[in-house]
Amino acid sequence: MAGGVGTGGTETGGPLADRLRPRALGDVVGQDHLTGPEGAIGRMVAAGRLASMILWGPPGTGKTSIARLLADAVGLRFAAISAVFSGVADLKKAFAEAREHKRMGQRTLLFVDEIHRFNRAQQDGFLPFVEDGTVILVGATTENPSFELNAALLSRAQVLILHRLDAAALEQLLARAETAAGRPLPLDAEARAALVASADGDGRFLLNQAETLFSLDLPAPLDPAGLSALLHRRVAVYDKDREGHYNLISALHKSLRGSDPQAALYYLARMLVAGEEPLYVLRRLTRFASEDIGLADPQALVQCMAARDAYAFLGSPEGELAIVQACLYLATAPKSNAAYKAQKAAWKSARDTGSLMPPAHILNAPTRLMKDIGYGHGYAYDHDSKDGFSGADYWPEGMAAQTYYRPVARGFEARIAERLAYWDGMRRDRDPAVDKSADKRADSQGHRDED
Incomplete structure (x- = not known):
C-alpha cells in the first residue's frame, strides 16, 4: 500500500507507489499507533510472535505493505490471495502449500486482501487452518469487520484499525517521491496543499497523481486552478450499502437532533456530493421530522413533504436546494420525541392488552339488537357538552387510563401541554355522574409515572 511508502525502494520501472514501498515497518507512515514500539504490531514483532489479525482501514493506508513487512520481520513465508479473484480452489491450494511448508518447519503468513468479499461459508473455511497454526491469517478490509466477517473468524483474530493518512503523513510521501525523482513537484505552495487535500487520505492515489505530474514537461509550477484543470480529484469513498453510508446518515441525524445546522448541512453535502440518492435523504429527513420534532413544530413534516415535491418537480441540481431548506428547518426547529x-x-x-372491547357507550349501534344490549347507550356527544368537552371515559372496561403522550415544554407542544392540562382539570370538575373515569385515571397515575 502507498501508505507504507519507504525510503529504500527507488528502482526504476513500475508505478511510483510500488517502487516506493517500505523496506521496514519503521518506514510505514501514518500508522505509528500500530507499528510503533508501543503499538500492537510493534509489540508482536518485538516478541517474535504474530497473532492472526484483520487490518481494517481506508484504501491506500498501508495494509498490504504492513502484511509483507510482518512476514519478513518474524521470518514467515509470505503468501497472498485476493478475495476478488480467488475461489475455493485457490484457498485449498494455499492451505495445502502452507501445510507442506509447515511440515518442513516454515510457517506461512497468508495475506487475504478484501477478505470481506468471501462469503460466510468461505470464511468458515479458514477456521481449522488458523486454529491448528497452518497459517497466520492477515486479512485486509475496507469494510467494518463487525458487519462483514463471521463472529467465529473475528474471535480468532485481532482487529487492528488503520487511520486514513493525515496531511503530515501525505506530505512525507510527497517528500519521498521527490527524493526518488530527484526534483520537486511542479507545484506552488497552494497547489501542493490542494494536491494533498484531493487525496482524501489515500497515499496510493496521491503518489499516482504525483507520478503524473513528474511525467509532464511543465513550463512553470502549477497554481491550484492549473492543478484542478490537469488532474481529477479523488472521488470520496462512499458505498451506499456499506458502513460509510450508515456513518454519514447517523452523523446527519445526530447533528439535526443536536440543533447544529452547520454540521447537519456538511453531512448532507457529504452524502449528496458522493452520489447518495436524494430521495433516500429526504425519507430520512421526513422520519426525523416526526421522530425528533413531532408536534413541537408541526411545520417540520410539512417542510419535508414540500421538499420532496419540489425535488420531484425540479430534479437535480436545482431541487437539492429544497432539501437544504428542509434540513436547515429541521436543525433549527424545537425538538421533541414525545410523539x-x-x-x-x-x-x-396494544400488544399487552390483546382484544379488549371498547366501552359500550362509544360503540355504534346500527341494529336493534346492538341497541338492546347497550351499544351507544349513554354516549355523550361532545359538541353538545359545555365547552365542547364531555370528559367521558373512552378506555376499555378493566383497563386503567393510560398516558402515552407527554408533550414537552418547547415549541408548539408547550401550548398542547396547556390544553391537555386544561382538559384534565375539566375532568376533575365535571358531572359526578362520570366521576368513575377520573377515579380510574387517578388510580393508575402511579403506574403511568413508573412507565
Missing part, C-alpha cells in the same frame, strides 16, 4: 415515545408506549400497550 415517538408515545407510539412505542401505545404499541406496547
Whole structure:
C-alpha cells in the first residue's frame, strides 16, 4: 500500500507507489499507533510472535505493505490471495502449500486482501487452518469487520484499525517521491496543499497523481486552478450499502437532533456530493421530522413533504436546494420525541392488552339488537357538552387510563401541554355522574409515572 511508502525502494520501472514501498515497518507512515514500539504490531514483532489479525482501514493506508513487512520481520513465508479473484480452489491450494511448508518447519503468513468479499461459508473455511497454526491469517478490509466477517473468524483474530493518512503523513510521501525523482513537484505552495487535500487520505492515489505530474514537461509550477484543470480529484469513498453510508446518515441525524445546522448541512453535502440518492435523504429527513420534532413544530413534516415535491418537480441540481431548506428547518426547529415515545408506549400497550372491547357507550349501534344490549347507550356527544368537552371515559372496561403522550415544554407542544392540562382539570370538575373515569385515571397515575 502507498501508505507504507519507504525510503529504500527507488528502482526504476513500475508505478511510483510500488517502487516506493517500505523496506521496514519503521518506514510505514501514518500508522505509528500500530507499528510503533508501543503499538500492537510493534509489540508482536518485538516478541517474535504474530497473532492472526484483520487490518481494517481506508484504501491506500498501508495494509498490504504492513502484511509483507510482518512476514519478513518474524521470518514467515509470505503468501497472498485476493478475495476478488480467488475461489475455493485457490484457498485449498494455499492451505495445502502452507501445510507442506509447515511440515518442513516454515510457517506461512497468508495475506487475504478484501477478505470481506468471501462469503460466510468461505470464511468458515479458514477456521481449522488458523486454529491448528497452518497459517497466520492477515486479512485486509475496507469494510467494518463487525458487519462483514463471521463472529467465529473475528474471535480468532485481532482487529487492528488503520487511520486514513493525515496531511503530515501525505506530505512525507510527497517528500519521498521527490527524493526518488530527484526534483520537486511542479507545484506552488497552494497547489501542493490542494494536491494533498484531493487525496482524501489515500497515499496510493496521491503518489499516482504525483507520478503524473513528474511525467509532464511543465513550463512553470502549477497554481491550484492549473492543478484542478490537469488532474481529477479523488472521488470520496462512499458505498451506499456499506458502513460509510450508515456513518454519514447517523452523523446527519445526530447533528439535526443536536440543533447544529452547520454540521447537519456538511453531512448532507457529504452524502449528496458522493452520489447518495436524494430521495433516500429526504425519507430520512421526513422520519426525523416526526421522530425528533413531532408536534413541537408541526411545520417540520410539512417542510419535508414540500421538499420532496419540489425535488420531484425540479430534479437535480436545482431541487437539492429544497432539501437544504428542509434540513436547515429541521436543525433549527424545537425538538421533541414525545410523539415517538408515545407510539412505542401505545404499541406496547396494544400488544399487552390483546382484544379488549371498547366501552359500550362509544360503540355504534346500527341494529336493534346492538341497541338492546347497550351499544351507544349513554354516549355523550361532545359538541353538545359545555365547552365542547364531555370528559367521558373512552378506555376499555378493566383497563386503567393510560398516558402515552407527554408533550414537552418547547415549541408548539408547550401550548398542547396547556390544553391537555386544561382538559384534565375539566375532568376533575365535571358531572359526578362520570366521576368513575377520573377515579380510574387517578388510580393508575402511579403506574403511568413508573412507565
